[in-house]
Amino acid sequence: MGDMRFVTILGTRPEIIKLSPVIRKLADNNIPNAVIHTGQHYSENLDAVFFEQLELPPPEYNLNVGSGSHGRQTAEMLARIEDVLADEQPDTVLVQGDTNSVLAGALASAKLDVELAHVEAGLRSFDRRMPEEVNRVLTDHAADYLFAPTEQSEEYLRAEGISDDRIFVTGNTIVDAVEQHRKLAAQRSTVLDEHDLAPGEFCLMTAHRANNVDDPSRFACILDGVASFAEETDSDVVYPLHPRAESMLAAHDLPIPDVIRIIEPQDFLDFLRLESASALVFTDSGGVQEEACILNTPCVTMRTTTERPETLEVNANVLVGTDPDQIRTAGKQMLSATHDWPNPFGNGTAAERIVDALRNGDDPNDGRSGGTGP
Structure with a gap:
């Protein structure tokens, strides 16, 4: 591979988690890789904890861009990233997912x-109203290496005319990250004791997407649906409250139903422990849909589309939108679901496949079937 140099760009906690196996694998192979943290999620102390927990060195560059309108935030990152790339002169830039940091890096x-x-x-919700959908489509069409997590993602890319020699089916790095950390979470995390929770005896809720929490009627419907589920099933529901959702609750003067217990945002190991130990997850997050599926925890997704259709196909997840009756009904159905579905996201070797491809400029048709197999 010679003296190749990499730059990895990330900006949110899900990106830190999903890129951690790749960053580690590059380090294991002594491949130079400078990490740029854009600061798109601007809770620096939480991010620092994530790097420590994932046993990653601190980023070489912190841009501290913070929040702003989509255009302003992306433009600021674009200018600052360009300066770093001009200094670093990397051969390849790595990005993950669909955030504004990803688009700016692309x-x-x-x-x-x-x-x-x-x-x-290759993830697609086919909902162009989602800013993430636009980000991932544009990034895919700019990319030289497209690391598709599943065969389904590969098909979407081919349907858009992207040539086979740029597509590599690798599995999803979240499997690597979950497998590397679930045992650690079980050993180290005290989150269950702290909140007096017993495994299998509570449900977990997350809601933070802008089109859900910025709209008071939608947010109220979500809270109503989860609360009526909790009352009917006599379930304890725990909701780690995202700062964005917290500010919207205050702005719209929305009360939290008594049956939903608010706790502070969680670091990765504690959240993984909650997901693993919960009987059911209610969410509007793409990453949580994947993690719940990998951890064999049933999931109810409070959206009408998902870019993780594989979770639906193995019956690990159901889409319900924000109608309270549908949330309640689906919750009751999934609470009694079997938990023995296959993991559609690969076998935990995604980082290895990605680094091998980058090192060797591999033919993506080589060993293709292994990407999402058992």
């Missing part, structure tokens, strides 16, 4: 004619 790389590798390529 555009900066394309303008400087640096090779771009997109981890978790």
